[in-house]
Amino acid sequence: MKIKPFKLERYYTLHEHTAKYSLCNSDCEAMTIADLLSLEKGAKEAFDNTWLGYTHTQGSPELRNDISTIYSKIKPDYLTVCTGAQEPIFLFSHAVLDSEDEVIVQTPCYQSLQSVPESIGCKVLNWNVHYEGNTPCFDIGALKKLISNKTKVIYLNAPHNPTGFLFTKDEQKAIIELARINNIIIFCDEVYRELEHKSSFAIPAFADAYENGVSVGVMSKAYGLPGLRIGWLAARNQEIIEKIAILKEYTTICNAGPSEFLAGVALRNRHTILDKNLKIIQNNLPLYDAFFAKYADLFSWYKPNAGPIAFVKMHFDTDDMIFAEQALKEKGILILPGGIYDFNGYFRIGFGRRKIPEALEQFEAFVLENLVAK
Secondary structure: OOOOOOHHHHHHHHHOOOOOEEOOOOOOOOOOHHHHHOOOOOHHHHHHOOOOOOOOOOOOHHHHHHHHOOOOOOOHHHEEEEOOOHHHHHHHHHHHOOOOOEEEEEEOOOOHHHHHHHHHOOEEEEEEOEEEOOEEEOOHHHHHHHOOOOEEEEEEEOOOOOOOOOOOHHHHHHHHHHHHHOOOEEEEEOOOOOOEOOHHHOOOOHHHHOOOEEEEEEOOOOOOOHHHOOEEEEEOOHHHHHHHHHHHOOOOOOOOHHHHHHHHHHHHOHHHHHHHHHHHHHHHHHHHHHHHHHOOOOEEEOOOOEOOEEEEEEOOOOOHHHHHHHHHHHHOEEOEEHHHHOOOOEEEEEOOOOOHHHHHHHHHHHHHHHHHOO
């Protein structure tokens, strides 16, 4: 298999753990094992007695039951637990696609949604974002024009990385109807689901809303527990689940028992964790509002209604990759340039972590020295 280097992950590999300040992480505030275990009576003793043998390939029945509570139509047997969200993306694509297939990808995107199908030999068509003012939009009519009799999968991301866009319920229904008429699978990366800033913004999981919908979830983003390396794939189409389970026996085989246990504790107490993370988001968003109002001649942004990330447009000529490199070199500030997504003139910010105020203060100092002073 020949596959392109993963630009975003390579960028984080090189800089995430050495940057002094980060303004662009897409996960929410993490916690310690002790903090997590304290959420549930008896959890510490049970964790100490967790068996360190092999676990179920599809994920423990107990964890799959906990995951199923996030959905309305997904039963435990409709789930396969994986390592993070990257593994289900990889397994699904290899289990479902053939080289002569076409796929449509909502872009810009998390690169594996494009690169894995490309590595299989599929033709990848981009359903590109367009902006109306500062608002990102995805035109359903444009999506319809991309569909052919070879279209096998539509890859989506909701809430969307990096723009923060989230479909309305009507838009979701329209996409599903297009897929149903053409017998197309919808694969939706939903790792930021349950981080809607108001409950009225929430839409159903695509695995609940569509009989051929496939939803990916993970403990890393909305729940802020990337160290567990637990994700999952949900689908009512049992043929898809079976193909993925068979292929998983060639990758990770099964998941770490301690991680599955801790993920279960988190999911049973997820509303407590989500409330904490949403409070952090709600505290950080006004800081960004004030910053971008103050420097409106330099930047503009779409304030999302879900998730912990947004895309910022630059109103000056400096290349975004150079701008990010300069911020890192001079102030130790990590921002994610749009060039990582092949979408220049923007950079991604995050607002799900507690140290955003400190990082934003340093970023303002950088802006004053390099843009305003000039």
